Structures are given as C-alpha cells and as structure tokens.
Amino acid sequence: MPAYSYQALDAKGKKVKGVIEGDSERQVRGLLRGRDLKPLDVKTVKAKAAAQGSSQGPFTLGGPRMNTRELSLFTRQLASLVLSGLPLDEVLAAAAKQTRKPVVKSIILQVRSRVVEGLSLAQAMAELPKVFDNLYRAMIKAGESSGYLGPVLEQLAEYTERSQETSHKIKSAMIYPIVMVCVSVIIVSILMVKVVPQLVGMFESNSRELPGITAFLIGLSDFLVAYGVFVLMAFTALIAVLQWLLKDPKRKRVWHKMQLKLPLFGGFILQSETARYSSTLGLLAQSGVPLLEALKIASQVLNNLTLKEASVQVAVMVQEGASLSKALDQVDVFPPLLVQMAASGEANGKLSEQLLYAARNQERELEFSVNAAMSLMEPAMILFMAGMVGFIVMAILLPIFEMNDLAGI
Structure with a gap:
C-alpha cells in the first residue's frame, strides 16, 4: 500500500499536512473527507520527493532526509x-506510527510501500541514498542475505x-572556545569603535606627546572606524575565494595533505578519520x-582526500592478493595501532x-585529546x-595618569 x-x-x-497510506489517490481523498478534512493536494511520497528535487534546481537538497539522531x-x-518476530511490513508500519515528524514518517512509509511491492529492505532503501548511505544499505543487505537482520x-x-x-561530544567541546572568541571580538570592536574615539578629543587637547601604545591604539581605532566595513568585506x-579555490581537486588534495601535518589539529583529523574507517570496516x-x-x-566514509586515496590503494592491493595489514602498512598513512590490530x-x-x-x-584517544x-x-x-582588554585600558589610562601627574606638580 x-x-x-x-x-x-x-x-x-x-491548512494541515500529513502522510497517509492508501490504495489510490481517490481512496486517500475519501479517507481525508471521512476525517472532516478538505483535501487540497495529494501526491505519493515518492512523486513529491521527485517534484521537490526538480523544482529546487541547482540548490536541491535531494529530497527528504533524516539527521543522525x-x-x-x-x-x-x-x-x-x-x-520481536513481526513481519517486515508491520515493523515499518509500527515505526512510522511511533514518529511524529512528517518527514521521517514519509521516508519510512515510502520504504514500506516498496517492501510491500516485493522489494527487499536494502533495495527499498537504495531509492533513498541521501537518507541511507552505502554503509547502511550494505549492512542491511548482508543481514537479509544471512538471515540475521535483527542482530545486524x-x-x-x-x-x-x-x-x-x-560527534555531539566534539561539538559540545567546541562551543565554549567559539563563544569566547565571538565575545572577545565583539567587546574589543565596541571598545575600539565606540569608546576610544570619544577619548581622542581629550588627548588631542593636551600638547604633550602621547605614549606609544596610546598612539597605536588611536591609529588602530581610526582605521577600524574608517575601513572596518571594508576589512570585514575583504x-x-x-x-x-579560498572555498572556490578548494573546489579544484588538486588544490583540495594539497590542502588535505597539509591538514594532516598541522600541529594538534592534524592529530584530531587523523584519529577521527581512522576511527570512522576502522569502525566501518569492522x-x-x-x-x-x-x-x-x-x-x-x-x-x-573518509572526508580527507589523502586518507581516502590511501584507502583506495589498500583495496587495490588486497584485491591483488596482499593482506590487509601489509596493505595498510605500505600506504604509510594510517596509525601503527590500526596496522597492528x-x-x-x-x-x-x-x-x-x-x-x-x-x-x-581511536575514539577514546580522540576524546581525551579534545578534552x-x-x-x-x-x-x-x-x-x-x-590581555586585549587590559591593553586597551592601559593605553587609555596612561595619558590620564600623566595629565594627573602634571596637574599635581
């Protein structure tokens, strides 16, 4: 159905929206009228997804999706x-009833409709590659072939x-420094653009030469007031421009190779990618x-092009008869622990x-390193x-202290 x-x-x-099962569009309209609803638009979930994809042009999102959660x-x-032993079509119907999100429900019911038509679960999911990736479908296919779909x-x-x-732990750990950077930039910008210019007149009325840090601060403030917008635009x-340049595969390959050599962050990238690769493989x-x-x-599943190309070489060497450990060792990119395991x-x-x-x-090491x-x-x-705020305050207070010293003489 x-x-x-x-x-x-x-x-x-x-106006209300939803997903409903039926034998035909006519029957669905009748069901809606039975619920005291006046149908405006009724389409099969598959047809609607195709229409959305074609109508969005180059900015299409590829139809409905599920997030990781x-x-x-x-x-x-x-x-x-x-x-629990339920038939697959009943399993999918029950899963659809348990979700309250229309997008998720439409995805599940689309898969169920294809299963009812005679396709396997893996084949039905293959029609939604943006939702169920290669890893997901391969495991489902293996589970169906072996008869152990539940354990898989x-x-x-x-x-x-x-x-x-x-992913949640890494994102949570990054929230604090990102917030601190944003707050620092906002506070320093307000001080430079709003506070410092108001004190310039008081300093300029004094014929004495300003301290070096004060003169530097005033010059920087004048520059930001006059050209701050242009700096932001630049x-x-x-x-x-950097994003456009990295669209070129050669430049992107060089950048990804440099990423692995960066201090601290290179280790994070290698540990994260290796954990994903070995977990998927296992x-x-x-x-x-x-x-x-x-x-x-x-x-x-690898995002770094250097590691992805190395993994492709590993697959080629294994196809030619080499053992997995020997192939991993020869590409000389993956951590020694993975080779040894x-x-x-x-x-x-x-x-x-x-x-x-x-x-x-690798996941534990990544978590420890991030923490x-x-x-x-x-x-x-x-x-x-x-330090930034202290520098600004000191640059403002120094000439004031000198003026007070002169007044006290």
Missing part, C-alpha cells in the same frame, strides 16, 4: 521490532548511536560483507573484532581576552 503526502483544510479552515532512533526501533540492525543501531555521541571575500566484516567490498565502502586479527581469525577494538581505541586541548584552550582564551 503506497504512502501519500497530503495538504488539506480542517473544519476551521486551517533520527536515523539512530529509527534503526534502534527497527532492530527491536524485527527481533542492533549492531548498526549501536554504530549510529556511538557516531552521534562522538575577510568574507577571502573566505569565499562492522561490515562482522556483518558478513566480503572484505574487498567492505574496503570499497569504508573508503567512502589488523595483523593480529588476521593471525587469530578475529579481524572484525580487532578492527572494532582499534576504532574504539585536553579544550582544558588548555579555555584559560588561554580567558588570558587572551583579558
């Missing part, structure tokens, strides 16, 4: 319901929840996906477990802000 997205007017003339919750619900969904739910938790233009291998296919899928897993026949262990280890960096950055930001 296909899912339809509708817009209708209720008894008070208020919604996908994690849906996967957990799916795993619980499948393990549990593993997938744990993976999405862990990814969401790691900074914005510079960012736009999860796919544990779900029964062949190693070569798992390597090709895992390379797609892969070698240990190949030796004892527990490759997937060792890869997942390496992923968890340590933030614990150092917080007092550093406070000292920087205090």
Whole structure:
C-alpha cells in the first residue's frame, strides 16, 4: 500500500499536512473527507520527493532526509521490532506510527510501500541514498542475505548511536572556545569603535606627546572606524575565494595533505578519520560483507582526500592478493595501532573484532585529546581576552595618569 503526502483544510479552515497510506489517490481523498478534512493536494511520497528535487534546481537538497539522531532512533526501533518476530511490513508500519515528524514518517512509509511491492529492505532503501548511505544499505543487505537482520540492525543501531555521541561530544567541546572568541571580538570592536574615539578629543587637547601604545591604539581605532566595513568585506571575500579555490581537486588534495601535518589539529583529523574507517570496516566484516567490498565502502566514509586515496590503494592491493595489514602498512598513512590490530586479527581469525577494538581505541584517544586541548584552550582564551582588554585600558589610562601627574606638580 503506497504512502501519500497530503495538504488539506480542517473544519476551521486551517491548512494541515500529513502522510497517509492508501490504495489510490481517490481512496486517500475519501479517507481525508471521512476525517472532516478538505483535501487540497495529494501526491505519493515518492512523486513529491521527485517534484521537490526538480523544482529546487541547482540548490536541491535531494529530497527528504533524516539527521543522525533520527536515523539512530529509527534503526534502534527497527532492530527491536524485527527481533520481536513481526513481519517486515508491520515493523515499518509500527515505526512510522511511533514518529511524529512528517518527514521521517514519509521516508519510512515510502520504504514500506516498496517492501510491500516485493522489494527487499536494502533495495527499498537504495531509492533513498541521501537518507541511507552505502554503509547502511550494505549492512542491511548482508543481514537479509544471512538471515540475521535483527542482530545486524542492533549492531548498526549501536554504530549510529556511538557516531552521534562522538560527534555531539566534539561539538559540545567546541562551543565554549567559539563563544569566547565571538565575545572577545565583539567587546574589543565596541571598545575600539565606540569608546576610544570619544577619548581622542581629550588627548588631542593636551600638547604633550602621547605614549606609544596610546598612539597605536588611536591609529588602530581610526582605521577600524574608517575601513572596518571594508576589512570585514575583504575577510568574507577571502573566505569565499579560498572555498572556490578548494573546489579544484588538486588544490583540495594539497590542502588535505597539509591538514594532516598541522600541529594538534592534524592529530584530531587523523584519529577521527581512522576511527570512522576502522569502525566501518569492522562492522561490515562482522556483518558478513566480503572484505574487498567492505574496503570499497569504508573508503567512502573518509572526508580527507589523502586518507581516502590511501584507502583506495589498500583495496587495490588486497584485491591483488596482499593482506590487509601489509596493505595498510605500505600506504604509510594510517596509525601503527590500526596496522597492528589488523595483523593480529588476521593471525587469530578475529579481524572484525580487532578492527572494532582499534576504532574504539581511536575514539577514546580522540576524546581525551579534545578534552585536553579544550582544558588548555579555555584559560588561554580567558588570558587572551583579558590581555586585549587590559591593553586597551592601559593605553587609555596612561595619558590620564600623566595629565594627573602634571596637574599635581
């Protein structure tokens, strides 16, 4: 039974939206009238998504999507319901009833309608690649092929929840320094543009030579008042130009290679990417996906081009007969821990477990590194802000103190 997205007017003339299942558009309109709704627009969910994608032109978002939290919750619900023994179409119908978000509900019902038509769950999800990525679909396919869809969904739910938790921790840790930087810039800008110019007249009435830091502060204030808007425009233009330049694959490749060599941040990037790569690889291998296919899928979750190209080389070498640990060692990009864990897993026949262990280890190291960096950055930001404000206050007070000294003589 296909899912339809509708817009209708209720008894008070208020426009309402929703998703409903029906055999045909005519039946759906009848169901809506039975609910005292006047249907305005009724379309199949799939047709509506296609219409939205075509109408948005070059700025299309590719149809409906789920965020990480919604996908994690849906996967957990799916795993619980499948393990309870319900048929797949009833599982999807129950998951659709449990969500209150129309977008999520339309996605689930679209998948259900295709499953009812005879497609497998992986095939139905393949029609929504922006929602269910290659990793997700590959694990679902492996679970359906092996007959262990429920356990595979549990593993997938744990993976999405862990990814969401790691991402949330990193974003939360970055909030404080970002807020401190913004507050510092705003306070210093207000002092430079509003406060300092009001004191210039008092200083200029005095024939004595101003202290060096005061003269520098006044000159900087005059510059910001006269050209501050242009500086902001130039900074914005510079960012736009850099983004345009990085669209070129060669420049982007050079920049991504430089990222890995940056002090502190290079380590963060390597740990984050390695954790995602080894976790994906281990999860796919544990779900029964062949190693070569798992390597090709895992390379797609990497964002850094240097690491992505290295992962592609690893897949090629494994295809040519090399072991995974030897291939990882030869590309000389990934951390030694991952190479050692892969070698240990190949030796004892527990490759997937060792890869997942390496992923968890990298995630812990990343969390510790981020927490340590933030614990150092917080007092550093406070000292920087205090130093900037102190410099401005000192530059203002020095000539006042000199004027008071002269008055006291």
